[in-house]
Each structure stands twice: as C-alpha cells, then as structure tokens.
Amino acid sequence: MNKKEMAKELFFKGYNCAQAVAGVFAEEMGMDFDTVVKTVSSFGGGMGRMREVCGAVSGMFFVAGALYGYSDPKDFNAKKEHYERIQHLAAKYKETTGSIICRELLGLEGKDTKAEPSKRTDEYYKKRPCPEMIGLAAEIMEDYILHMEKRGDES
DSSP: OOHHHHHHHHHHTTOOHHHHHHHTTHHHHTOOHHHHHHHTGGGHHHHTTSOOBOHHHHHHHHHHHHHHOOOOTTOHHHHHHHHHHHHHHHHHHHHHHSOSBHHHHHTOTTOOOOSSOOOOOHHHHHHOOHHHHHHHHHHHHHHHHHHHHHHHHHO
8 A cells, every 4th residue: 555545544544634644654754653643743634723734734744854854953055955845845735736724725714723623424524625635745755755765876
C-alpha cells in the first residue's frame, strides 16, 4: 500500500489530517508512530480546529522539517533552501486544491470553529474532502522524498 492510501486509512481510523499525513512517514523520520501523532495532534482542523492552515499541509511540512530542515539559526542558506522547499510543497498542493487554508478547502468561511471535534460518522466522511486532501499531501511528500533520494544518488 502506498503512502497516499495509508494516510487515508489513518484518517478513517479517526486520526486528524496532520496525524494521518505525518504518521505514515514516522519510520522515514526515525520517530515512533505515537510520538509523531502526538506531536502533530495540535495541527488538526487547521490548527486546533481554527480552520487556518490545512492539517494535511501542516503534516507534510512537519515531515519536510524532520527530514530536510535546518538546525543552525545562523545558516541563512539552509534556512532559505528549506523555505523554498516548503513553498514548493505548498505550491504543489495548491495546484490541485487552490488553497492551503482549511476553511477555504471546506467552504466554512466564518463557520464551524468550535473546539469540539465532529463525530466521525458515515455522513461526516461523505461531505468532507479531507481524505482526498490527506492522500494528496502524502503523495506529494512521498514523491518529494523519492526525488531527494534520486538527487542524492546523482551527487
């Protein structure tokens, strides 16, 4: 099963969007699954259900940071390269979705920002584009990792 399908499966098990995307890359990040899903749990629902940046995108960015991020705050080249990477990943996502903002993706402008999560019912899953968004983010990240591995082989 590819990362796209694995991430969608996690969402259908009840994990939020960020957890579903980041969780499937736990091994690649050298982290255990429980640590990953706990660490990104705040990002679901567009940052704690505030409907800001899509949780699937946040999960993708988390993975990118864990795998390719910088640690030296004075290394401006590494910082620039990483920000370019994040902007590239966001642009790939937006090519398909038109946005990286949860409320825009869900058509919830100004609505449904209460802290209480929605019950995961059949109706919930029918009306949400989230599984496809999660699959897209996981697929973009998986493709990016493969690209980076291939690039490393050419060096």
